[in-house]
Amino acid sequence: MRNGKVWLGACGIVRKGDEVLVVKKTYSGLKGKWSFPAGFVQPGETVDQAAVREVLEETGITATVRQVAAIRSGVIRGEISDNMVVFVMDYVSGEPRPQEGEIAEAVFLPIRQLIDDPLSTTYMKIILPHVPEMASYLTGREYEVDPVFEYTTYKIFT
Numbered sequence: 001m002r003n004g005k006v007w008l009g010a011c012g013i014v015r016k017g018d019e020v021l022v023v024k025k026t027y028s029g030l031k032g033k034w035s036f037p038a039g040f041v042q043p044g045e046t047v048d049q050a051a052v053r054e055v056l057e058e059t060g061i062t063a064t065v066r067q068v069a070a071i072r073s074g075v076i077r078g079e080i081s082d083n084m085v086v087f088v089m090d091y092v093s094g095e096p097r098p099q100e101g102e103i104a105e106a107v108f109l110p111i112r113q114l115i116d117d118p119l120s121t122t123y124m125k126i127i128l129p130h131v132p133e134m135a136s137y138l139t140g141r142e143y144e145v146d147p148v149f150e151y152t153t154y155k156i157f158t
Contacts, residue, residue, distance in 0.1 A: 010050035011038035
């Protein structure tokens with residue numbers, strides 16, 4: 001969600017063996033750099049649903065959420081709260097294909113290569129060394145809750 005000055009994004013690190021799915025965007029500060037498929041959470045979806053959607057839209061890859069890998073949080077120019085939940089995801093199906101107009105490249109590359117690649121984003125280089133050893137971090141489950149809040153979907157990652 002990118003309304004006002006508080007942003008919430010979702011990101012997917014899709015694993016396929018020793019490789020992860022990466023993209024090169026065609027715009028912004030990420031143009032020409034390797035990053036993970038990501039985007040803003042839309043109204044009516046949970047943050048993990050947004051990660052699944054963004055991966056599919058940007059790359060054509062179907063993946064499922066395994067666990068929370070990290071939460072990236074920062075303030076842009078002293079005024080915009082920029083927050084992203086980063087998920088480790090399991091590859092299900094599909095061949096990488098870049099989303100027209102938004103993604104220049106979409107490929108699976110070895111984790112070790114991306115850690116050393118000067119075109120990898122800083123947050124990738126921070127998160128990727130931990131991905132192979134992530135066995136059981138925060139995983140999500142759906143719960144039924146008191147109807148007073150009228151949730152249509154309710155998940156807790158523990």
